[in-house]
Amino acid sequence: MTGSRPLPADPPPTERPPDFGSFIRERHRTVGTVVQPRMGFSDPATMRAGLLATKAAAAATAGTLTVDSYTRVGDLRAVAEALTAGIGLNGYPIAHHDAAITREVLTGVQSESFAVQVRHGSAAPFDIVTSLLAAGLSATEGGPVSYCLPYGRTPLAESVRNWEASCRLLAHSGETGVRPHLETFGGCMLGQLCPPSLLVAISVLEALFFRQHGLHSISVSYAQQPSLEQNREAIAALRRLCGRFLPDVEWHVVLYTYMGVYPTTANGAYRLLAEAAVLAASTRTERLIVKTVAESSRIPTIEENVAALEYAAAVTGRWARDRSARDEPKDAMAPGSGDSQTYLEALRLIEAVRELDDDLGKALTRAFRFGYLDVPYCLHPDNQGRCRSYLDDSGSIRWADIGSLPLGGIVESSDARQVGSAELLGALSYVRRVYDGDAIAGRTGSAGDPTAAHLPAMPRCASGGLPGQPIGS
């Protein structure tokens, strides 16, 4: 069960773990955007080494303990079988290991100066939340919609009940311990080709759901999409809507580096990460989840994660210094508060769902039944699947068909388009093509962002190969 590397025999006493939400906000205020990996290993000693390396990285970091996908779907028998057979899991099996083992993993890691979050992806997270609390952790992420619809066949109503119970368990822990923190995953929804307004709306609705079940420290997510303009609109809309709908919550924004088909070249991967870092810095985004050069082919190593963290921090640091040199006021690059298309659509979706029921869980379930929320291309039985989206020539995600979404009068109705496999593949690989293409052509300009013209040199040999060479080949 303990794997190859020995754990310290006599660990020092555990420091009091920090309040994740306050930690991030304070770090952001004093240092800048906090960067965080998506790291998870099945072996406790490797997991510990990864967390220590994250903590020691030359960047303002937060730690991640990502759970494996058997634990995510509640198949603890498959976890045990894999570990017995010596097969590597794709994350840390937190509900399999005794809490004492996870505490040892965290000893000397979690402290006043370093916060750790558990990332999982479960529509039935009660056991995971129980395990993380038992191990002295207090921050995690997900949501009743975002960890249900894209990832399986659990009925939405069941996911809502599971998340209600898990939220209450987490909230209750704050009465005696550290204030718990919960992040919405609603800003991702299949990672790509979901119109940003729907991402923003689901993220805010999940935050409202968390608030209704007792959470007061919440982060709202948004996943980087191909269009810089849409990204900036979306983050501005998130801030404005949280200010309006979550007045008694301490919240912050977390940006996910592109979650779709990732570039295969080291140059392309780092350029895309740099875009995310500049986007985060220029929108005052408090936290950024990074991706690595290995993303397109396999689970990244500790070293690749650290290289990505340090590179993203170097980019945000460079951006802040350049801004000072230009003598720009702090918010000069911050998005305005105007009624952007993304804001108007997200507001309409949120209001339409809230009108369905005072209970957010019931409102969300009914919203999907009526098609007031409908995620393009999502195959879940509770998703109507009448909406379609497409990528326009500028890389913006547009509605091809709004189905029953209450967006009449806001979205211009275009003719329903049939999207074939080649067009879908083209749209899915758009970002990979643009960034790998830039890398291969040796271009230095960015795909649409003038502020990214002078980026720090990317780490050499971070993937064990030369920059620009395809990895995993």
Place this chain on the structure above:
Amino acid sequence: MSAARDARTVLIAGPASDAHTWNLIYLQLLVEELGHPTVNLGPCVPDEAIVEACLLYRPRLLVLSSVNGHGHQDGIRLITRIRATADLAALPVVIGGKLGISGADTDHADHLRDAGFDAVYPDSPDAVTDFCRFIASLSERVVS
């Protein structure tokens, strides 16, 4: 998607632990363009649900796609169960994607074929072409 009991139907699914969707949507469109109606069960389908769907739809082919690194373990467990089901012993079943967590899938492919898959398509530039060729060969074979 509503193609129950059509003899040309291809059933598509992601194994129990795999939450990825785009691979399944792409395969659905591709297979439909090759002239087969599809039933797409989506991601994270439990083994018993896949077996039940095979018995219900009696598909021409079952396509499993996995990209989370657990495809090798999930695939062997599932194909063993399918081959042990009397009516499904001869059902054409293929699997493809990123089948292990290390990125090198050669051993995995051999194990999966030995366990009962008719074809295995590890992530490679030729995977889609090879898969399309397999689909084309289906219509040439006599329906059993």
